[in-house]
Amino acid sequence: MRLSLAELRRAKLRFGLLTGAVALLVFLILFQQTLASALLGSFIGGLEHQSATVLAYNADARRSIDASRVTLGTVSQVVAVDGVAEAGPIGEATFTVEAGGERRDTTVFGYTLNGPGEPTTLVQGRLPAADGEAVASSVDADKGYGIGRTVTVVPGDTPLRIVGLAKDAQFNVQPTLYVSFATYAAMTKAANPAARAVLPNVVGVEPSSGVEPAALAERITKDVAGVEALDVATAVSSQPGAGSIRQSFAIILVLAFIVVALVTGLFFLILTVQKQQSLTLLRAVGASTPYLVGSLAVQVVLVMAAGIVIASGLLAITTSGSGTGLEVSVSPRLILLTGSGVLILALTASLAAVRRVVRIEPAAATARMAGGGLA
């Protein structure tokens, strides 16, 4: 420990630069994961945090709620399936909404009040009790979607009064509103008077007590023609785009982890090669191999720990100042897991340097002229 600390003190710049590089790489990994999680949350949160545990899509919609339309006849057929406690229409579309003096793209979910499809993460206010009332995604409260405010859907000028706020309720990464299905249908008609009919996008289903959502989804798909029913977890993960986002971020993450391991391993290997003569001399005067390996490991742990702490600080600063409109937050669990992963990788990558230390032959000190040997 003393040896490693003494060396860190002596070569502050060298270790400072490595710590800085590690901090930036760990920050990249942490920020990337935080962003991916926030992006996915804002992309699918609205669908994930509603009360229907089974969603029945049009079989041709390829599990996309935007592309799906089901008839009211289909809703009745789903209600009749054994194991269904409650089922109702859920509509979803993007509208232009004027809120806080600005026009914004806004996702609107329409559902039967007190039925499947209502938001489950209400943090303030109440659920809509009548037509013309809405619950908004809480992250957008300061954009004109706060409780008591009235927003207007254009064209059509349909007013909606915000009566509640729900957490993690954004959908398609935009402000999201939950209203009654009748309000949703009226908004759609007002925005496009030529619309022949306003059909629900999906059927929201609540299973009877003791019935598993996945099993019920299978039964609905089998019993109702032209429908593909999914439990909400599957529906959320199969929402078009969600898989690609997850996969793309995973590739970047794996590459970033490998780079951290290589940079750390390479640095300590070069350092060991550079100080081979000193290490040989230390071995010759009685320093044991475990002592030298221990010193190396302590240095790796200290550099990585400092890097992780700096990266966490950078993450906190960046997320607090992010004006992305996403619900971005620092997760201590993420820092702990990523930090542990990076540390284990760095220690593993330092095995090449450890191997060099282990292979040092103390007698070689006598063959080095620079070390006072007789070569």
Place this chain on the structure above:
Amino acid sequence: MKVALKELLRRPTRFLAAGGALTLIVVLLLVLGGLLDGLLNGSTGAYRAQSASVFVFSSGSRNSLPRSVITAEQQRAIAGVPGVHETSGLGVALVAAHVPGRTEAANTAVFGYEAANRSVPAPPAVGQAYADRSLARDGVELGTTIQLGNARTPVTVIGWVEDTNYSLSGGVWVQPQTWREILAQNFPDQELPSGAFQLALVTPQPGSRRRRSRPGSSGRSRG
């Protein structure tokens, strides 16, 4: 140079790790760049394909193609704006395409259009379509009859076009009437008034400036 190469040849393993790290960093950057390009190109091909330099959306649509409605009357008014040389209509419907011999449907953006553009020839006959070449990955070939949407509207692919995708879906270019039918059959809430499109494409007269046009619609120059 000779010394550098000799050292590299004598100690290849020493340089391997550093080379590996640098390669991975480059791969990381390339993956990010490729991802961005793929997303952008797959979403905007249909817009970039247009030879018109001004796009007119309805004012409440926030320049969203599926939310925009340009009525026949508005299109006539746009055509009458001084400096307008030519206008034509464009509309889209995002539907599944069923390809013979394939169990998995393909994601397609079916465009109804009135005039040829940079990438797509003049509208084909009813029942025919030009398809983006990227749909070949889904089993589409020249002469294949694909079925579009819930109503399984059949169209036969008579030619390939390049880089015309929209919203990460393969572009399929058909007669306006076919597109209107597909829109009405699959999305009755998006059905448009007779003669309406979602977008008016405007070619200005040479030398005229591109500015915002009529109330009720919003003009955007390509950029």
